[in-house]
Amino acid sequence: MQEPTVRGRYYEDLGVGEEIVSGCRTIGEGTIDLFAGVSGDFSEVHTDAELMKGSEFGERIGHGILALAVMQGLMWQTNYNTGTVTATAGWDKLTFRAPLRAGDTVQAQWVIKDKRVSASRPHLGILVEDCRLVNQRKETILTGEHVLMVRRRPVAT
Template identity: 35%
Template sequence: MTSIDAARGMYFEDFAIGQELRTPERTITSTDIVNFACLSGDFNEIHANHEYCKRTPFGEPIAHGPLVYSIMGGLQYASGINDGTLLALLQIDAWRMLAPVRHGDTLHMRSTVVGKKETSRPDRGVVTFARRCLKQDGSVVQEMRATLMYRRRPPA
């Protein structure tokens, strides 16, 4: 009987410097914002008070920065890139929030491979991405450098 590897994920060897990966899209809802406030305990008025927000430049509640970050992780999972091959998130650098995310905005993530290195262990390697989270109009709402550890392809 032959064993079949059912993972959709990309192994360390599958990534190339300069390679760009794009995730599926996801629309943010008011429910997402409220649920994140409940989960995190962050009921800051900028996220939870419609009347307060009418007096801000945003005009309505906006998504929490960490909510958008979390959704980026979910979008990467939905892409299948990490399926069965991701070992660890090692580091996030230069995380910047560049534009607000509102109810009804549709997001996706583009990740460019900017670094790769083997580790001392032959079964794993480290990949660094420049990540950009974009809205439906193409504007970048968050960016960061993310360093992750992936499985190496098993010997044939």
């Protein structure tokens, strides 16, 4: 297998306090429908437009985990760690703050909160990022703490 092509940045190139912003994506009703099919979550809150007209939301809404998946995808599309990230170690402190609605245009925004060299894998660094997904009304839909492993710059031999 080939090593991934590095277009992103190594651990050493990323600084605590650095802010990164993604491009935007508009969520369509079809996206919500497809996610219901992929996840198997056909809850009425996501699938029954007529029933949801009388709800506190006034319409059907997207899955919270769909919002997380969209945020992760928007983060990846920035290419800031393409070829250097090895894995997401976890998502912590996830909070769903506002519903994701069909027609919302969303953007991922995050700040590198902490970084350290992995004790068990010294060729990797661990980043902790404070992340949020916001819509066109500047409402925060989702917040969370993303922990990921990033390659360190290879030592010249």
